[in-house]
Amino acid sequence: MPLTPPALRPHDRVAIVSTARKVSREEMAAAVDILTSWGLEVVLGESTTAEHHQFAGTDEVRRRDLQQQLDDPSIRAVLCARGGYGTTRIIDQIDFSGFAQHPKWVAGFSDITTLNCHLLNLGYESIHGVMPFIFNQTGGEQALETLRQALFGEPAAYSTPAHPLNRPGTATGELVGGNLTLLQNLSGTASDCALAGRILFVEDVAEYLMNIDRMMVHLDRSGKLRNLAGLLVGHFTDSLDNAVPFGQTPYEIIATYANKYHFPVAYGFPVGHEPQNVALICGRPAQLSVTPAGTKLSYL
Structure with a gap:
């Protein structure tokens, strides 16, 4: 730990x-x-x-x-x-x-x-x-x-409303993640984190939809999605598109690959390049609960 x-x-x-x-x-x-x-x-x-x-x-x-x-x-x-x-x-x-x-x-x-x-x-x-x-x-x-x-070491827990793309379930694991582009850039380096058994959170800003898809394809092909404990999908702010539309929103793109597996997934989590960017402690064991009523994340 x-x-x-x-x-x-x-x-x-x-x-x-x-x-x-x-x-x-x-x-x-x-x-x-x-x-x-x-x-x-x-x-x-x-x-x-x-x-x-x-x-x-x-x-x-x-x-x-x-x-x-x-x-x-x-x-x-x-x-x-x-x-x-x-x-x-x-x-x-x-x-x-x-x-x-x-x-x-x-x-x-x-x-x-x-x-x-x-x-x-x-x-x-x-x-x-x-x-x-x-x-x-x-x-x-x-x-x-x-x-x-x-x-200052004070306790914290987060609750978010239900999202139509959420996949219910409960997971425990260490938190890991951050900016999707950086997670992709770190692949194969000394800073590349293992994701198996962990709760991954992702966000990004001003990224082309095609690139979001490309990065999700890489995470999938490299096996990093396969053994996740859970997935938190944060803000994907000011996403860009090409002259010929990609045809999916960032959340729909991520769901395409997350839905191949069975871990709980929560969309609309308040983390990323918007004012609602709650502090998450990377490496801290946490419990993720996704239900039809919404999402709860608490540290263990």
């Missing part, structure tokens, strides 16, 4: 880094205020002011910043500022031996799926949740509260 990092306490130090797209100190101001209101001391890493084309500094700057915060025993959590693209470019150069001596929470989503999966492979839980760049987004207050609960 993956190791759970220590829960945060008031006066703990937390670091914000950007392993992917660039940000500015001004864009981090609201997050700093919110984290401070939680009783935390905030450290802004050098990548929060660095810039190299679209990236938050060169690969070396982003690698060095993440490494420094992972190694510093006084930093009790590392929050990734935003997604975009770039974490896969540096993950293989990160040394986690210092982190292993002083495990801490690492949190983020989207491109940070790379870190979530990599840490799970190393035997540590991490948080898939809202990032500082959008801490103050309209409608995201509940999602932010679930992140605070996860960081």
Whole structure:
């Protein structure tokens, strides 16, 4: 079972880094205020002011910043500022031996799926949740509260309404997943997670319907769907189509492949690139219950 990092306490130090797209100190101001209101001391890493084309500094700057915060025993959590693209470019150069001596929470989503999966492979839980760049987004207050609960070790459980594509059933297993494109990109790498016996959650943004189908075909052909304990399907936001329509919605595409198997499936789960993006603890054993009345997810 993956190791759970220590829960945060008031006066703990937390670091914000950007392993992917660039940000500015001004864009981090609201997050700093919110984290401070939680009783935390905030450290802004050098990548929060660095810039190299679209990236938050060169690969070396982003690698060095993440490494420094992972190694510093006084930093009790590392929050990734935003997604975009770039974490896969540096993950293989990160040394986690210092982190292993002083495990801490690492949190983020989207491109940070790379870190979530990599840490799970190393035997540590991490948080898939809202990032500082959008801490103050309209409608995201509940999602932010679930992140605070996860960081401070407070219990959480989620309920969602029934969806016509849901497949009823009950499953237990460790949570794993994130952005579908990143899960596909990690295939065959050191960050590629085993899915057998686990509850997979997926989401994506601004992806072509044909590509969603292609990625689901790959998951199916590679055997990764076969032995899932359960599947949570989150937001597929701003999906794109070609001039000749693909003919299915993202949920219909996913159902095409999920329906080949017998695990419970819940659609419309509040995770992904929308304000309703609840924190999920990757690696945490959970129970998924899908009934005609709706879906419940709770940690064991």
